[in-house]
Amino acid sequence: DGGITQSPKYLFRKEGQNVTLSCEQNLNHDAMYWYRQDPGQGLRLIYYSQIVNDFQKGDIAEGYSVSREKKESFPLTVTSAQKNPTAFYLCASSKGFGETQYFGPGTRLLVL
């Protein structure tokens, strides 16, 4: 059963702490993406990767970092430099960059 999984569903961050959100896909897609969703706003692109071992900044990359060591995995780290991290984070993948994107179930990040 192919799809995209994200974990955890909920994540709590303390002040000054880095946290990592997991995203895995078994669709054999080359491109993967991270978006942030805030109430009343459209999805905003954080980072994207067109292929393994390569990634580019999106529109709001400050305070975030990513890696793409495997085709299936694209973890997102929210660093302590991100001063307003509370949001719903969505991972997506597509067969090729610019093709139809399919989304995971999301991770909600809350600050303690």
Place this chain on the structure above:
Amino acid sequence: EDQVTQSPEALRLQEGESSSLNCSYTVSGLRGLFWYRQDPGKGPEFLFTLYSAGEEKEKERLKATLTKKESFLHITAPKPEDSATYLCAVQARRDDKIIFGKGTRLHILP
């Protein structure tokens, strides 16, 4: 500047009352327009991709259409389970990046 505007922000309909959601866009060369459905607390679910003006696609009670400046998502005889936020996104030919609108929250009353 590339832009996507969805209207209305929210819409309440009675079950069976057909209506349309609008997605207006400004983009320098459209490669594709996407419609997604998003339930509360979940990731968006892909519905349709439209590529050229005049194109139409249907799925159950939903029908998406595209012109050179906007797209409509028509909902025929909706049911309560159609209640969700519907997202529109456009892809620019220039750089293949996708821009999302803020969505329309649809609520179907039984």
